[in-house]
Amino acid sequence: MFYTFLVLAALGSNTVLGFSYTTIYMKENCGSTASLGSAGYIEWDRDGRSYDHRADCSVILKTGSTSERIALQFIDIDIEENGQHSCYDYLYLYEGAVTSFDGTTPNKEICNSQLIVAYTSSTSVITLRLVTDSSTRGSFKILYTTYMNAVHGTGCYSSWFLCSNYRCIHSELKCDRMDNCGDASDELESAGCRTGDSLDRCANGVSVHGGRVHMCNGVAECSDGSDEWTNSWALCPTQEMHGSCGSLVTLQPGTSGYIMYSRYVPYSRGTDCTVQYNTQSGYVIRLLSWDVSGMDYHCYGTLFLCDGITGSCDSWESDFSVCSTSTDDTSYVTSGEELTIRLASDWSKSGNFEIFYKIEQGGTSGSSTVVTVVVMIVAVILVIGCLVYCCGKKSRSSSGDDDIVEGETVQWPGETPRDNIHLHPTTVVHTDRPRSVGTPTIERVPPQPSPRQYSYPSAPPQPENSPVPPSVRVEPPTPSTSTGEPPTPPPSYDQALWMPTEPPASARQS
Incomplete structure (x- = not known):
């Protein structure tokens, strides 16, 4: 093992928290076998340059023990694709030591449109082969970790660390900020790490x-x-949609991290996954630093975001959607404590994405500020409306008679209710007495009988000495002279027609 580290140190190394992560450069090892240490990187060129045109380079990667296996994590892949869900340049991955590629079927074909996130071998040896054309250059960076499967009932050797997924990795890899287990159990506080x-x-x-x-x-x-x-x-910290489709995930106030489909595997073709997120009341969910470079730029896979909790977040209901292949610094913030994210992909391409999230207090969001301003404007309008109404009502009350009492019917003395139907429904109290505090006293004067006066229509002209039917000849009523007797009622209309137009001679002489 010590000799292996000396060889790898000559190839190149990066130090992370005291552990030296060596790098194997394919360009320097074409056609040869490279021994793997505990962990390290695989890249094309030592100087960080893009891979060459028309390259065909293969390297056999071998562990120090036949009981060990190889875990690969594809950190950065920029290998040219043809835009039709296949590749112009290929990074082939084979199980075992392969030197002849005529008719050999690779385990994986990797480029931008055939992206994978992680791979684990079934043997202690794998082969990587890069084949490029003459058009576009690219690059890649792969993290490898050698491990053993834990023996049931025995665990790992004393110099190894037991992961939660029952892998055994070298203890020197624990708490170095690298996920060597594959489930991050070697970097948690339960493993004695400070996060x-x-x-x-x-x-x-x-x-x-x-x-x-x-x-x-x-x-x-x-x-x-x-x-x-x-x-x-x-x-x-990562919230993975994979494994949470159709469920509700609670995010704690003051926390932050990344939302992605999965840390280790891309979403498959035809994936339709909806996850609902919420947090404590009074907080909002802010999303920023969109990295969707792992998604297809033709938008065959799309992320839909809906403000609030909904089960049908799509192109019709979503507030925001993204499917670009570039990093976007767009900031999106919910109006409340709830958010729905839906990933919809067709059957043409798989991929992945990363979105940074922060849980903030609601008052810090732009949309919450807008809502607050709108509420304040509406409140001001209501207050002004109430003031105008009250002032107008007071003005109308002061312009009328001070003795008007609402809710009563006006009836002047000597009038019937029908006579005052045109009046405003208030009561006017005519009194010289001062108004007393409390319920006003209404003085009503009973109507006085008015003297009866009769007027008779003129009778039709009659010829002289014409006889008048005795049945209709009526003498005018004579007022009663007795004090207590009621007045004689007036004649009927027919009787009045035949009454003489001149008063009786006795009345004229008197």
């Missing part, structure tokens, strides 16, 4: 601004982006 601390150096050994690197804050301060990695080194 969330800043580091002095990035994964490539470069120091940022001469000081501490702030991990998992949504901003890539390392040139290789390693301070924001979700699958190795930084090991940022």
